[in-house]
Amino acid sequence: MEEYENIYVEEGNGIAFITINRPEKLNALNKATIAELHEAFEDCDKDPEIRAIVVTGSGDKAFVAGADISEFAGFSVKEGGALAAKGQQLLFDFVENLSTPIIAAVNGFALGGGLELAMACHFRVASSNARMGLPEVSLGVIPGYGGTQRLPQLVGKGKAMEMIMTAGMVGAEEARAWGLVNHVVAPEELPGFCESLAQKISKNSPVAIAAAIHAVNAGFRYDTDGFKTEIEAFSACFGTEDFKEGTTAFLKKRKAEFPGR
Known part of the structure; x- marks a missing residue:
């Protein structure tokens, strides 16, 4: 497997584990990380030995705590549009349509672009300490990586409107009740639980x-x-x-x- 700067990839028993590794930034997504994730997902999808992928964040605080705001705070209208379009094409739409199933192991905060990445995955498992939300309107912008589209698909229009307009966070159990995540497990059980689900998937065609x-x-x-x-x-x-x-x-x-x- 290729060496990356912002992520690392491990493989075993037909399962690839992709970990976003920027703990000092709570694994926030910058352009370089998005590009590396695209490459890693693409490589895994091309490998016939890999039958399922688990994506998570390093450390115990965050899956992905959002996009790296410092990268786009000074953007123009045109630059903002290009940012969203390229990000959706390169990562979020790419993940959603990948032929290899992807499980998001949501360990801690999944906010903004982090929740959008988790929602693009084929399904989600959360640790009991996970917190999820789309806080973009508190910054004067809206979700731009598919959040306004995928959140209503998962939780319904009304709940999605509430989450987006309040910019608030929901806990793991509430997220499960709403259909945002499939399972909630203790933090220490999250990797093993996701691996067991991936193994069940890998036995099928x-x-x-x-x-x-x-x-x-x-x-x-x-x-x-x-x-x-x-x-x-x-x-x-x-x-x-x-x-x-x-x-x-x-x-x-x-x-x-x-x-x-």
Whole structure:
């Protein structure tokens, strides 16, 4: 695995662990970190040995405490638009549509761009001390990395409006009750719990999982017929080696060994 300045990547048993490593900045996302994350996710997605990814923050205080405000405090309207567009393309949309499933292990604060990164992941597990929010309006701006779109999808329009307009934070249990996170565990249990979920995922067909991610995401796009996308993805599965292996293993009552093709 490549060496990075702001993140580190570990791999084992088909699982990649990507850790954002800027603890002195509470793992805030700057341009360099966003670029490195893009590269790491892309490399993991290309590696046939990696069947799932867990992303988290270093230390015990923060997943990602937001974007690095010092980088854009003096931006013009044009520069602000370019910042959001490039960030969404390079990381947030890229993560959401990655073929390899990504679990966000939310350890501590996930604020602004940090919560937006967690929401772009395929699902989220929080430590019991996690705190989540989109505080952008307190800075005179709005979420620009997909927060105004993904938060309503997860918690509903009313709750999303409340979170965005108050700029407040919610705790882990409240986030679970709202559907913002799937599970809440003790901080010391978070890495192992996410690894166990990733291992369950990794036993299934990576081709089918990629197709499922594509089909589910299609249902949230205004310009796409999700049902049509599902039919197309379903039918494509019939031409894969994974389908042949999965059905053969089932009929022969043995464990499937998916080749990922």
